[in-house]
Amino acid sequence: MGDGNRLGEFEMLVLLAILRQKDEAYANRIREDLEANAERTVTRGALYRTLDRLAAKGLVEWDMEPSETPERGGHPMRRLWVTEEGLEAVRHSRDVLLTFLDGLGRVLGPR
């Protein structure tokens, strides 16, 4: 893969969050997951920009799902999923991370 698809940390986390939620991923749920489990504050603007960027890179795709529920004021929902290229990018990042973590167990201590 080329330099263009190298993932930033936040992009990686967003992709993983989408994968964790299987077919149920949309912006609010991704944000909740990141805030609750990655312990970071996620501003809405940053999340939308990242999603747009990932889509532009072809790592995620989305579809507009109509919604009639009052909870969303009748506005549709953007369902997201990770593409094959996205999965490849995540795998690559994981491999790099694991290579670099290998042998550092003593320094970093147990989880």
Add this chain to the structure above:
Amino acid sequence: MILKPPDRFVRLLRHAVRNDPAGPSILGDLHEDFVVLAGQRGAAAAGRWYRREVVLLVIGRAFHSTLATFSRRGTMVTLLSPRGFRQDLRSSFRTMRRAPGLYLLLALVIGLGVGATTAVYSVVRPLLLAPLPVEDPAALVWIQNTGQGASLSSITSRSSNLRDFRALATSFEGITGYMAFSDQSTNTLMVGGEPEQTFGFGVAADFLVVLGVEPLLGRSFTAEEGEWGGPRAILLTNGFWRRRFAGDAGIIGSTVQLDGQAHEVIGVLPATFDFASIFTPGKRVDFLTTFPVSDETDRWGNTMFFIGRLRPDVTASVAEQELQRVIGSLKEQQPERWGLGARVTPLQTHIAAPLRPALRLLMAASAAVMLIVCFNVANILLARSPGRSREVAVRKALGATRGRIIRQLLVESLIFAAAGGLVGIAIALPVTRFLAGATGMAIPLLDRITIDGPALAFALAAGIIAGLLAGTMPALQVAEGRESDTLRAASRGATGHRAGRRIRELLVVAELAVACVLLIAGGLLFRSFEAVLGVDLGFEPAGTVAWQLQPSRRFQSFDEMTTYYRMVTDRVEALPGIQSAGLIDGSPMGRNRSWGLRVVGANVDPEKPWTGLFPHMISPGYLETMGIPIVAGRDITARDTDDTPHVVLINETGAREVFAGEEPVGRQILTGGGDEPWEIVGVVGDIRHLGPETEPGVQVYFPMAQMWDFSSLDLVLRSRLPAAQVAAAVSATLAELDPAMPTRDYWTLESRLDRTVSARRFTLQVLGGFGFAALVLAALGIYGVLSQSVAERAREIGIRMSLGETASSVRRSVVGRTLLLAGAGIGIGVLIAQAGSRLVASMLFGVRAADPVTLGSMALILIAVAALSGFVPALRASRTDALTVLRAE
């Protein structure tokens, strides 16, 4: 119940995401969170959250889309990379050399704005931004009394308050104070056998310790020196030490005669701590002595201002609450105690308070000038953009990237902006130097106004920001141009650019609107200033000269004193050119104190048993000298002595307010602390003793032969000769009578009056300058836009004229366009001015914010200037020769 997010913000968000394919889902996401939050924390909290979230989102998107514009095709990267920078500089300079006049104009325009803002910044900084020149100034607070009225006596405190606050309040690390009335008399310092009139301030012994000021030489006062009858010591201010003792360090430990008593010189204050500029702006302070906090000084009543240093973590309001509790318990223990009260404000706030409205106004005005500057520069650059587009198109065709072109245009902006910054500094330097050197202005910390590092940085930053702001839009517009279109249009001699012209006309309207706001503010201040100067003071300041008399001898009796002073006035009156002379304990716009008054035989209001009054002790002849009329009864005469019945005069306000329509002459009053009644023998005209902007209040005149409550007297005389000419003869006569009395310093009441209006004049002058600059810039803008549009439309005008349109009708259409722009600008300006009139409201005197005279005359000025600036282009248009233009096609 169906909860809905705030409608306006939903619309705002919808508008912001209208081009985003995922936009509708963003609306849904926010809605969903809103509903959840409303369930948890209520609709109001959720509404607040929604508004904030939308604003953040919209701002963030705008910011990133701007960034994206720049980074298209690597623009941002190019912008920031050092590569080719030198070449950009070189080609910028080349461009500028081709039109030196234009770039000089740009630098001057920016310089004007930078000069104005920098001068204001340098005035504002010491007052509002820079810390006071003492240790940890943020912890210092000003403590004053809570009395009503304009006199010093109502806001100063008794020294027993200081003693008890120190003992009982725990919010403070220390409380100190100074004698507020110190500047109302002078002190005679004997050095080398010659008397000199000097100005000292009495301070509590721990004054410098609480303020955290270390003497430059010597030491601070000791506790013994702060006691009643303790050793006498003085601390010299830095300026006085340099001027009078030539900065001689050997002076420490020596003894000087001050008011006939030996004082030890114990130290010299550092140059950074200028007592006068902080506490008594516009006045001169030569030394500090101690003011004892003792039973003796407490008997003098309200005399002191206090300064406290708060303990860490204590705020001014907490300290004030504690003092209120302390005061409450003191009143309980001593019900008869009077004069207790405390209002606590941070010291810096207190010092800047009188000027805060003026400073705010000046800051707003300088920002407005800067805004006009930016509009103007953008306008000039836009006017050039058709020409530049051709050049840029050629460069693009030769392979230059968009980023490189934007960068080169911005580098150009930076160059003339930096040059503008330098011009601005050149303008600001003399202005601030003039301000800092201005003595006699009642503006605190004037001595600290300088163009220093921060001010220089401010000037350059202001210039560069203005240049970039003004340069970005034209640069983007120029760089946007499609090469093929532009080149084709250029070859045809472009007539289009209608959109460009629209933008530039809008800019001109904006300029005119801002200029209109400034002119209205300036006009209102001018009318107020006129009103202040037009106030009837009740006396005639022109032609008066005054001296403070500090006789070296002590008088044993009223008789001895009156005889001596009568001789002084007789001798002075006998001098050629002197019309009359009189004495008073404190001439107008100088001393200021208040006493209580009660009418004998009248019902006493238990809520308010005493009426406040300004006491004056005068000699026969004073009222005549001042031109104060006797309205009823008689004047004080030489026959009113210590042995005759005690008499007073009351002013018209007093007669009206105290006696409510009854005849005051013949009635008796109690005042001045004694039990003996004073009979009112005359009613005199009101005078504005404290200055033109303060109501006269109740004033009572005592014969100085019967009321001896003064520490010095002012000799006032009236003469037709110039003050300087009178002064020499009078000084010589006084020196003859008392060789040990300083006689050189005199003043005129006109100069005193001048000082009381100095802050007003200062604001008016600065604002007037801004208004003028704004007017020039706006005129320039109109001229530029119209000449450009006439040049662009030459072809159209030529055709119209060849079809029979007359020159005068062409002129009318151009001038009509000008007036349309001017009218729009003025309309918007007037609306803004009315909306923002709060800023000037507190500075208006005798005029309303919606003053029709001001609004009308300012509109007329603007229309006249607009018509003039539009006339030259109109003339040029009407001389268009149809044949020449069409042949050039």
